[in-house]
Amino acid sequence: MLVGVSGLGRRTFVNTLCEREVIPPPVAEDPEMAHMVEPMKFNKYETQMIEDGTNIFLTTVDTPGYGDGIDNYSCFTQLQEYIESQFDEVLLEESRIRRNSKYKDNRVHVLLYFLTPTGHGLRELDIEAIKRLGHFVNIILLIGRADTFTTDEIALFKLQVMKDVMTYELPIYNFGWDDESDPETLEENQEIQAIVPFSIVGCDEVVDGDYGSIRVRRYPWGTVEIDNDDMSDFGLLRYILLNSHISDFIDYTNNVLYEEYRTQKLNENKDDESEEEKEEDDEE
Ligand SMILES: Nc1nc2c(ncn2[C@@H]2O[C@H](COP(=O)(O)OP(=O)(O)OP(=O)(O)O)[C@@H](O)[C@H]2O)c(=O)[nH]1
Ligand SMILES: [Mg+2]
Incomplete structure (x- = not known):
């Protein structure tokens, strides 16, 4: 799932990631309608690709309209409801006596949150969204249009963002969460964690x-070379998303995030x- 305010390059990012046009270009806006704020939408795109010999079925959910209004609480609620409803579907499926063998898991395994390249750390909008959603989905922070920064500025911006994450105890995905993994993997994950948030530059043309x-x-x-690690974190993020960490995200969603949700839901139902029962007893 892609979340971020308008114009940060969500479409360009996905199309660069998949090396094809997954999200088509927007239709030209009618100037007479420009003053109208459209409500946030959930647009789903499915694509299939082969990465390192593995077939990947990728569903992208774009959320245009996020953060465009003056009051954005309804965006948070809509996002939370969307993610929770996929959990509820799995919960329902699990409780069926006869399971559907063709059941498709629609849970959101990664939420890519695009930060605006302001140079000032996180904004209230970002903090609120991460607080609301981080317990349901793996949130990864990206810096959209990162080419607007100089080398020093991007390092400083990343530092500020991570300081805010610590200060507000924001539940973003922690690559080094599994400290029981083998030392090599752990070290690798800690190195990745030190790079977060990923600076992203979207591709414009191929030369x-x-x-x-x-x-x-x-x-x-x-020119910025998109896949050059000295110029942006795009190449690394691509590898993480489509190769090295794909099963980690799925497992963490199922074994930790969904499991917490499930326990909470079942307890609520029990309560x-x-x-x-108590009310019935009282009536008797
Ligand atoms: N400078 C810069 N511009 C970018 C980058 N990625 C995309 N753009 C440009 O930013 C504009 C918006 O890009 P989109 O990919 O359509 O962004 P989006 O987030 O899908 O935008 P909305 O759907 O309008 O919210 C386009 O003109 C892109 O060419 C980037 O990394 N750097
Ligand atoms: Mg778009």
């Missing part, structure tokens, strides 16, 4: 380089039932 084609974003004064 021929000395060793094959290079994906770039071209400016009047030079409701015992209250009903």
